[in-house]
Amino acid sequence: MMACAACASVSPDMSAVSDGAAAQxxxxxxxxxxxxxxxxxxxxxxxxxxxxxxxxxxKRLSVTGPIQPSDVLRxxxxxGYEIFLLDAAVLDKATDRKGRDLLLRLAVAxxxxxxxxxxxxxxxxxxxxxxxxxxxxxxxxIAVPVVAYSAQPFFQSAFAALKGRRLNMxxxxxxAILLATGMSVFESLQGGRHAYFDAALSLTFFLLIGRYLxxxxxxxxxxxxxxxxxxxxxxxxxxxxxxxETVPTSAVAxxxxxxxxSGMRVPVDGTLMSExxxxxxxxxxxxxxxxxxxxxxxxxxxxxxxxxxxxLRATAVGEDTTLRRVAAFVETAENSRNSYTALAxxxxxxxxxxxxxxxxxxxxxxxxxSGDVRLALNIAIAVLIITCPCALGLAVPAVTTAAxxxxxxxGFLVKHATxxxxxxxxxxxxxxxxxxxxxxxxxxxETLSPRARSICLSLAQHSNHxxxxxxxxRLAGVPPVALDSIEEHAGQGxxxxxxxxxxxxxxxxxxxxxxxxxGLRIGESAPIELPFHEVLKPGAQEAxxxxxxxxxxxxxxxxxxxxxxxxLAGLPVLADARPEDKSRRLDALAKEGRKxxxxxxxxxxxxxxxxxxxxxxxxxxxxxxxxxxxVVLLKESLQDLPLLIRVARQTQRLSKQNFAxxxxxxxxxxxxxxxxxxxxxxxxxxMSASSITVLLNSGRIGYVK
Amino acid sequence: xxxLVVLIPVSLILGGLGLAAFIWSVxxxxxxxxxxxxxxxxxxxxxxxxxx
Numbered sequence: 001m002m003a004c005a006a007c008a009s010v011s012p013d014m015s016a017v018s019d020g021a022a023a024q025x026x027x028x029x030x031x032x033x034x035x036x037x038x039x040x041x042x043x044x045x046x047x048x049x050x051x052x053x054x055x056x057x058x059k060r061l062s063v064t065g066p067i068q069p070s071d072v073l074r075x076x077x078x079x080g081y082e083i084f085l086l087d088a089a090v091l092d093k094a095t096d097r098k099g100r101d102l103l104l105r106l107a108v109a110x111x112x113x114x115x116x117x118x119x120x121x122x123x124x125x126x127x128x129x130x131x132x133x134x135x136x137x138x139x140x141x142i143a144v145p146v147v148a149y150s151a152q153p154f155f156q157s158a159f160a161a162l163k164g165r166r167l168n169m170x171x172x173x174x175x176a177i178l179l180a181t182g183m184s185v186f187e188s189l190q191g192g193r194h195a196y197f198d199a200a201l202s203l204t205f206f207l208l209i210g211r212y213l214x215x216x217x218x219x220x221x222x223x224x225x226x227x228x229x230x231x232x233x234x235x236x237x238x239x240x241x242x243x244x245e246t247v248p249t250s251a252v253a254x255x256x257x258x259x260x261x262s263g264m265r266v267p268v269d270g271t272l273m274s275e276x277x278x279x280x281x282x283x284x285x286x287x288x289x290x291x292x293x294x295x296x297x298x299x300x301x302x303x304x305x306x307x308x309x310x311x312l313r314a315t316a317v318g319e320d321t322t323l324r325r326v327a328a329f330v331e332t333a334e335n336s337r338n339s340y341t342a343l344a345x346x347x348x349x350x351x352x353x354x355x356x357x358x359x360x361x362x363x364x365x366x367x368x369x370s371g372d373v374r375l376a377l378n379i380a381i382a383v384l385i386i387t388c389p390c391a392l393g394l395a396v397p398a399v400t401t402a403a404x405x406x407x408x409x410x411g412f413l414v415k416h417a418t419x420x421x422x423x424x425x426x427x428x429x430x431x432x433x434x435x436x437x438x439x440x441x442x443x444x445x446e447t448l449s450p451r452a453r454s455i456c457l458s459l460a461q462h463s464n465h466x467x468x469x470x471x472x473x474r475l476a477g478v479p480p481v482a483l484d485s486i487e488e489h490a491g492q493g494x495x496x497x498x499x500x501x502x503x504x505x506x507x508x509x510x511x512x513x514x515x516x517x518x519g520l521r522i523g524e525s526a527p528i529e530l531p532f533h534e535v536l537k538p539g540a541q542e543a544x545x546x547x548x549x550x551x552x553x554x555x556x557x558x559x560x561x562x563x564x565x566x567x568l569a570g571l572p573v574l575a576d577a578r579p580e581d582k583s584r585r586l587d588a589l590a591k592e593g594r595k596x597x598x599x600x601x602x603x604x605x606x607x608x609x610x611x612x613x614x615x616x617x618x619x620x621x622x623x624x625x626x627x628x629x630x631v632v633l634l635k636e637s638l639q640d641l642p643l644l645i646r647v648a649r650q651t652q653r654l655s656k657q658n659f660a661x662x663x664x665x666x667x668x669x670x671x672x673x674x675x676x677x678x679x680x681x682x683x684x685x686x687m688s689a690s691s692i693t694v695l696l697n698s699g700r701i702g703y704v705k
Numbered sequence: 706x707x708x709l710v711v712l713i714p715v716s717l718i719l720g721g722l723g724l725a726a727f728i729w730s731v732x733x734x735x736x737x738x739x740x741x742x743x744x745x746x747x748x749x750x751x752x753x754x755x756x757x
Contacts, residue, residue: 033744056741103731111724115717131709138713 024086028634112146113201136188143197214397269316344396382678391662391690398698411635419630423648432600433555459505539637582608665690
């Protein structure tokens with residue numbers, strides 16, 4: 001039902017995309033060459049499509065030409081893929097400048113490192129006299145401009161940190177690079193034996209790899225957030241006299257009359273002008289049943305109109321709507337995330353001062369001991385280069401990047417930089433019920449005739465109601481019949497004509513039956529009741545049985561239906577929970593020392609999502625809920641939830657292993673450097689070996705099953 | 706020793722060519738969809754939308 005709500009929020013006849021601009025769609029379930037071929041071939045036949053191109057890395061489709069987005073949505077859905085329209089205005093097409101800039105610096109550093117290494121090999125293998133000096137000078141000629149260009153990101157960050165009177169990882173890095181280069185230039189001019197140009201360059205190269213991976217992680221999170229905002233098309237229909245015009249939601253003023261088509265979300269708060277309406281408030285309150293409202297009732301932004309099109313007079317717009325107020329509250333509310341320090345930062349806080357201290361002690365000791373400033377400085381620089389956190393700079397970003405791309409291929413968008421670390425700590429899960437774990441299912445009586453089944457299916461296909469969707473799914477495969485004059489009656493049901501008879505599907509009272517539920521009536525024959533109940537969403541059962549963590553349900557739904565569902569899921573339940581109750585429950589769990597993962601989609605879950613140690617929302621959730629969540633699930637099935645937790649834990653384990661590897665190398669190399677035996681060759685070996693070990697170890701995240 | 710006068714510039718120029726090629730590939734958007742490009746080789750549609 002939730003996916004339907006998301007698709008439905010896209011107005012079916014949004015104005016055609018103008019020539020030239022590409023319409024963007026999100027395709028969360030594509031995964032192989034076959035998908036690309038099928039989709040692109042199918043779209044070639046769609047009216048108006050000039051070019052359709054699938055981007056498998058971003059799981060996105062871009063279509064150019066004068067097309068109706070609804071045609072594309074229908075075609076792709078017909079192929080069995082999930083698809084969402086993205087608001088092109090929100091996605092800026094500008095390529096990732098900073099990432100490219102880092103990549104170029106990385107390439108230049110790599111090129112220079114290789115050449116200088118080659119020249120150094122000659123020196124290491126015994127070149128002496130004029131040849132050695134020549135090689136050192138050529139190396140200097142390559143290294144100095146390259147360090148000045150490629151190491152800029154470190155210099156800038158270190159400078160910013162020092163200006164703010166802080167120490168970060170980039171301060172020892174910059175110091176090591178600058179001192180190594182400066183000292184080596186001086187030694188080369190003096191005809192000295194040791195030059196560290198290769199060390200300065202490989203330091204720059206390996207650290208840039210870490211920096212680039214880190215940037216990729218962050219920009220993936222940022223563009224994910226953008227993509228999610230783009231999921232909701234911020235347009236609505238305004239009635240001006242006789243005309244209906246499509247305007248951006250931000251342009252709606254108080255008093256404007258808006259047309260809310262069936263299946264659309266109410267864009268602003270307002271009062272209902274039409275006689276009655278049937279609204280789905282599951283997102284706002286967690287109630288599983290649709291709510292009847294009559295003329296003059298207040299509607300809140302975020303509700304979905306399940307009945308016929310209705311008119312609404314706007315009473316609160318923009319930042320004043322209930323939805324926005326909650327969003328603003330959540331943004332300002334204190335949450336555990338802001339106070340969480342990432343593993344890498346914690347390591348840097350200990351490491352950076354230690355490195356400086358060690359180098360300074362080495363310098364002072366050798367100076368006092370030997371009285372030779374040049375020798376003392378050389379040893380201090382060797383210590384700085386060897387301890388420099390090359391592997392430390394790679395330890396976390398390399399694993400996180402690999403983990404995020406692995407999760408993305410499983411349909412999880414990781415939005416927050418520290419989300420994976422926090423997910424690894426989770427020891428308790430709280431689920432919302434409606435829409436997150438449950439979906440409605442209709443029981444078809446055994447006695448229902450094949451003809452009645454066909455009629456049922458055809459009627460259900462014409463309605464946006466969640467029950468109709470469930471019914472249509474249940475009856476898939478039954479041949480539909482052709483119906484005339486189909487009419488949707490807001491809040492009641494759907495009627496049509498078939499062979500001169502009126503057929504109706506809807507509420508008991510409306511079809512003239514004495515049951516309260518939902519039923520079908522053909523002509524004047526006896527009404528047939530179609531009982532419905534809630535079932536676990538596909539994949540939820542597997543996810544729940546696979547999870548090794550205590551879980552519970554907290555829902556805004558009534559106790560009776562909540563209890564029934566909880567028995568089905570085999571979880572404890574807290575029913576009738578208002579949004580405050582939900583967040584109070586999370587606070588109580590946090591007080592017990594539990595790290596809670598909140599899984600929810602509604603506005604009523606938003607506060608809880610913000611308060612939880614980590615949070616997950618499905619893509620069909622409201623904007624607000626998604627924006628406070630750490631991870632967004634793009635697929636409908638929760639089946640991979642245990643995998644998410646396993647990958648997060650493995651990420652944490654591998655990051656710590658990487659730190660251990662880096663520390664081990666330092667443990668061996670530091671005494672050698674302090675004793676004054678470190679040569680440029682030793683520095684180059686220690687640095688490359690530890691960095692490559694760390695990178696290879698990170699690749700193991702791909703094997704988590 | 707004289708051979709160095711030739712070999713060093715040659716090695717630098719060859720390395721520089723590699724660097725230039727990489728910079729060109731970055732600037733011409735070849736890293737926008739690595740997964741898709743890897744998969745596209747498996748498609749055999751001669752007149753497909755990407756044959757243009």
